Amino acid sequence: MPARRKARKRALDVLYEADLRDLPPAQVLVTYLDRIEKPRPDHLDYTINLIEGVAKHLDRIDELIASYAEGWTIDRMPVVDRNLARIAVYELLYVGEIDDPVAISEAVELAKQMSTDDSPRFLNGILGRIAEFATR
Template identity: 85%
Template structure:
């Protein structure tokens, strides 16, 4: 099933960006994502935007499945260790892999494209191509 109307797609893009903010901070500060999420929610304006529900689902889902997600990323990241990846790329990959494996109403191409688009905005010039290849390989594995 496709994600639906443009409004929902834009809300999910905002949610992915918020999830990236929290996961990035948790990664840099070596803190549990759930702990960072609590302080993040305290810092942002209330009432919280509607898309925070999906952002929270992504953050909690990545945190809950982090070992499996990182294992897949490490297995399919040709020539890269997970620790050597830029922090933004590592966490964009985590969000996308979570969506590929655990969010059935997000089509695989959508999860991949969203990660690539965010990488274009927020990471290095090589990141979009790297993430696209990595996530394509993981998606092919996940659909077997």
């Protein structure tokens, strides 16, 4: 698995736990980092960047997801999908070195592995529309 995909998977783990336990992602991140054996993997810096970035911009990210998720509210989305979308939207809007198609395809690939059969298509649609908006 490529390093950035591993970083996204780790970020998903933390954001998923924070979401389920209704805790701030930064608090869950601290305990998550304590559990990782040393030496820590190189991709951990990107994981931390993703978690902190999503947490910092969560209101704006959720606003965009909600407005482009036709017929779905944020709360009705599966927790995995919601947090994969958050990571991808953060990358689309705030991480210049990640191309939009890469951010989208990475979210779709993780959804194929970790979510429902409908999730990859669902995420691809939402993220594609948000990417279009972001490039205007």
